[in-house]
Amino acid sequence: MDPSAAKSLPELGFLAVVEHSQHGLFGGYLVLNHGGRPLEFHCTAPVKPNRAQEILYGPTLKPYLYGEQIGKTLLDRAKTLPSVVLTDSPPALALREVIEAPLALIGESDGVLASEAAGPSGALCCFELLGHQAAVEQRFVSDRERLTTLLAPVAQSIDLAEPFFRIREAIEEANRAA
Amino acid sequence: MSLSNRNRLAANGHVAGNSAHDARPTVRSIPLDLSAETMATGWQTALTRPPKIRMAMLDWSLAAPGVVSVPLPKVALRTIGYQFPEARTPELPGLEQPAGSTRPVARKTPASKTRIKPPGDLIKLEDRLYYLLQPPLESFVTGGSLHFPFNPFPYQLDGIAFLYPRAHAILADEMGLGKTMQAIATIRLLIHAGELRRVLLVCPKPLVSNWQREFALWAPEIPLNVVAGNQTRRHWQWNQPDALVTIANYELLLRDREVVASPDLHFDLVVLDESQRIKNRNSSTSQVVREISRRRSWALTGTPIENSPEDLVGIFEFLAPGYLRSGMKPRQLRAAVADHLLRRTKDRVLTDLPPKLFRDAHVELTSEQRETYEMAEDEGVVKLSKLGHELTIQHVFELVLRLKQICNFDPTTGASAKMERLLADVEECAASGRKAIVFSQWVETLKQIKHRLARFRPLEYHGQIPSRQREQVIDQFKNDSSSSVILMSYGAGSVGLNLQFCGYVFLFDRWWNPAVEDQAINRAHRIGAAGPVTVTRFLALGTIEERIDQILASKRELFDTVLGGTAPQRLGMTREEVFSLFELQTPKGPIDLAA
Numbered sequence: 001m002d003p004s005a006a007k008s009l010p011e012l013g014f015l016a017v018v019e020h021s022q023h024g025l026f027g028g029y030l031v032l033n034h035g036g037r038p039l040e041f042h043c044t045a046p047v048k049p050n051r052a053q054e055i056l057y058g059p060t061l062k063p064y065l066y067g068e069q070i071g072k073t074l075l076d077r078a079k080t081l082p083s084v085v086l087t088d089s090p091p092a093l094a095l096r097e098v099i100e101a102p103l104a105l106i107g108e109s110d111g112v113l114a115s116e117a118a119g120p121s122g123a124l125c126c127f128e129l130l131g132h133q134a135a136v137e138q139r140f141v142s143d144r145e146r147l148t149t150l151l152a153p154v155a156q157s158i159d160l161a162e163p164f165f166r167i168r169e170a171i172e173e174a175n176r177a178a
Numbered sequence: 179m180s181l182s183n184r185n186r187l188a189a190n191g192h193v194a195g196n197s198a199h200d201a202r203p204t205v206r207s208i209p210l211d212l213s214a215e216t217m218a219t220g221w222q223t224a225l226t227r228p229p230k231i232r233m234a235m236l237d238w239s240l241a242a243p244g245v246v247s248v249p250l251p252k253v254a255l256r257t258i259g260y261q262f263p264e265a266r267t268p269e270l271p272g273l274e275q276p277a278g279s280t281r282p283v284a285r286k287t288p289a290s291k292t293r294i295k296p297p298g299d300l301i302k303l304e305d306r307l308y309y310l311l312q313p314p315l316e317s318f319v320t321g322g323s324l325h326f327p328f329n330p331f332p333y334q335l336d337g338i339a340f341l342y343p344r345a346h347a348i349l350a351d352e353m354g355l356g357k358t359m360q361a362i363a364t365i366r367l368l369i370h371a372g373e374l375r376r377v378l379l380v381c382p383k384p385l386v387s388n389w390q391r392e393f394a395l396w397a398p399e400i401p402l403n404v405v406a407g408n409q410t411r412r413h414w415q416w417n418q419p420d421a422l423v424t425i426a427n428y429e430l431l432l433r434d435r436e437v438v439a440s441p442d443l444h445f446d447l448v449v450l451d452e453s454q455r456i457k458n459r460n461s462s463t464s465q466v467v468r469e470i471s472r473r474r475s476w477a478l479t480g481t482p483i484e485n486s487p488e489d490l491v492g493i494f495e496f497l498a499p500g501y502l503r504s505g506m507k508p509r510q511l512r513a514a515v516a517d518h519l520l521r522r523t524k525d526r527v528l529t530d531l532p533p534k535l536f537r538d539a540h541v542e543l544t545s546e547q548r549e550t551y552e553m554a555e556d557e558g559v560v561k562l563s564k565l566g567h568e569l570t571i572q573h574v575f576e577l578v579l580r581l582k583q584i585c586n587f588d589p590t591t592g593a594s595a596k597m598e599r600l601l602a603d604v605e606e607c608a609a610s611g612r613k614a615i616v617f618s619q620w621v622e623t624l625k626q627i628k629h630r631l632a633r634f635r636p637l638e639y640h641g642q643i644p645s646r647q648r649e650q651v652i653d654q655f656k657n658d659s660s661s662s663v664i665l666m667s668y669g670a671g672s673v674g675l676n677l678q679f680c681g682y683v684f685l686f687d688r689w690w691n692p693a694v695e696d697q698a699i700n701r702a703h704r705i706g707a708a709g710p711v712t713v714t715r716f717l718a719l720g721t722i723e724e725r726i727d728q729i730l731a732s733k734r735e736l737f738d739t740v741l742g743g744t745a746p747q748r749l750g751m752t753r754e755e756v757f758s759l760f761e762l763q764t765p766k767g768p769i770d771l772a773a
Contacts, residue, residue, distance in 0.1 A: 027255075030311060032313075036313035036317055037312065037313065037371065038262050038308065038311035038312065039261065039262055040259065040261045040262065041260055041262075041307055041311055042257050042258070042259030042260075043257065043258060043259070044255045044256065045255065045257070047255060052248045056248065056250060057250075068252075069252065070255065073254075073255045073257060074257065077257050078259070157317065158317070162313070162314065162317075163313075166310065166311050166313075169293075169310050169311075170307050170310050170311055173303070173306055173307060173310055174258060174303065174307070177303045177306075
């Protein structure tokens with residue numbers, strides 16, 4: 001493949017947050033090249049909100065933890081600036097407030113993201129992205145077009161829901177090693 | 179009188195008359211004022227004394243409320259992270275996907291896809307995560323930039339996932355399951371991932387062209403450097419630093435030992451095909467392959483154990499020296515190799531492969547053969563007995579071979595019970611438009627068969643056919659409908675060839691080792707076989723062939739114990755067993771095993 005052509009292909013960030021009943025939340029962030037190969041992986045130590053945070057943040061706690069605390073921290077650690085960021089955790093859509101890259105919530109190919117479902121701060125705009133149900137927050141509805149354009153070159157090589165499985169496996173492996 | 183007075187009077191009963199007509203009533207006043215005298219006492223004075231009042235000031239102002247601050251700081255998260263080297267694919271021609279061949283990405287459940295898992299001996303978390311985070315293999319096969327001519331079977335993807343992360347591995351699939359393809363596909367993926375830059379593949383000489391063909395099919399963009407020719411040329415070839423894949427045969431390895439064993443020559447991966455060739459640790463071949471500087475070592479073999487578990491120990495001396503020890507018990511061996519050895523059998527993974535039907539053609543020798551045979555055996559046994567302590571296993575082998583040859587053809591008259599049966603079978607085979615392979619261990623026997631089968635235009639493939647002509651012979655057999663039979667020696671034709679268009683296999687005589695017979699049979703019974711493969715095993719009753727068959731048939735357990743499952747017995751015969759064929763005592767002293 002022509003190296004200049006390869007450079008123009010997107011690098012994709014996948015963010016997943018795993019809830020562990022005992023330890024709390026583990027965040028994992030995987031950056032893939034256009035062929036689906038891993039470029040970077042970062043994961044967090046467990047995050048567990050205390051009672052006061054639960055009370056005081058109320059319904060905004062999850063978006064805060066998933067988006068600002070875990071998502072932003074992980075993206076800041078990565079050396080690669082992703083062209084797009086995808087997540088399978090709805091509260092992580094709050095991350096969009098603090099990053100420039102378009103961010104979408106990805107569902108299973110046969111799953112359904114209800115069109116009336118609400119994101120952390122408003123209604124979601126649902127659409128199909130490379131054979132998967134996807135959603136962006138209404139406030140960032142222009143992301144939809146950007147995502148569709150940026151991901152078109154990798155339509156044949158990447159299954160958008162699959163990398164989240166890898167992240168979960170890697171988080172488990174990291175925990176076993178810890 | 180005022181009303182009040184009236185009331186007062188009435189109350190006292192002093193109002194007389196109540197009629198207006200009464201005379202005016204008499205009013206008598208009674209003084210009600212009572213006088214009271216008081217005497218002064220001490221406490222009474224106190225009653226008149228004004229009370230003493232004390233006043234106190236009470237502070238009713240409210241205290242300031244206590245404030246408890248709940249800190250909600252942004253906690254710095256601890257993270258771990260790794261950067262992986264981006265795959266730097268070598269610039270290879272033909273890497274682009276052929277136009278129009280893009281296929282949609284398979285949408286299977288993520289968990290059900292074939293994933294690369296790090297081996298148990300990989301310690302570093304970064305390395306383990308690197309393999310865990312690789313995409314599922316299906317994404318390469320069905321959607322990636324690499325084109326595969328066919329979709330591999332799921333078990334073949336499992337084989338690729340097994341080899342991919344391993345530095346020491348034996349792929350020990352039963353013959354015909356595609357070890358070659360699995361190795362090539364894995365090498366290809368690792369080259370494209372930038373993990374391999376220089377690979378050496380060593381195989382028996384007759385298989386070099388087969389590997390070339392398979393590489394052209396499964397990894398067409400990878401250039402091959404096939405070591406051949408005179409010494410000067412070979413040295414130049416060995417020292418090609420940009421050669422991604424170098425192919426050499428075992429014999430050349432020995433001849434070029436000085437170059438091959440040089441520390442200046444380093445390979446990222448060395449693959450040994452038919453690695454049972456190094457089962458004997460003391461052999462020159464084993465020694466030279468162990469001297470090759472390398473990072474990864476893989477062995478491919480359908481028979482990791484041919485004679486004893488020591489064979490496996492010998493192969494591991496190349497893979498991971500010292501990892502296995504001589505004398506380990508089968509169960510210990512099994513546990514030790516579990517993470518390094520992958521073996522699948524056809525009956526487990528290819529449930530839809532056409533069946534392999536065995537027919538034991540037990541024939542009675544012709545009268546001429548019987549007479550010759552008995553005379554030869556009697557004379558031979560007497561001769562062996564006379565040797566006493568001079569007796570060696572080679573002497574016994576010589577007699578066995580002579581008797582087996584008589585079982586094939588009577589040396590004087592050419593009479594052959596087997597040939598009569600074979601002729602009838604081949605006629606039937608040719609009449610149905612099917613093709614057949616006939617195996618023998620002797621070229622001379624094959625020539626006699628060729629003469630008798632002349633009308634079926636048999637082709638020959640054995641040690642006397644030059645290597646450069648062999649591929650042409652295979653092509654002719656495949657494409658020439660008038661050639662119904664190919665005659666092969668076990669040595670030349672038992673490994674690596676793909677003859678799945680043949681429906682019949684005849685084992686005219688039996689090899690010492692059933693593993694070799696299996697390899698021969700699996701030239702036809704392999705992936706792509708169009709229909710059932712019928713295997714006819716000739717055996718002359720009441721002869722040495724029957725005795726050998728009984729010994730081998732009784733040794734089916736050890737292989738199963740070490741490798742598990744329903745694997746066929748791969749053991750040859752021991753020295754004691756060879757001597758027992760003629761009820762001879764095993765002489766003392768070192769005797770080489772020949773089986």
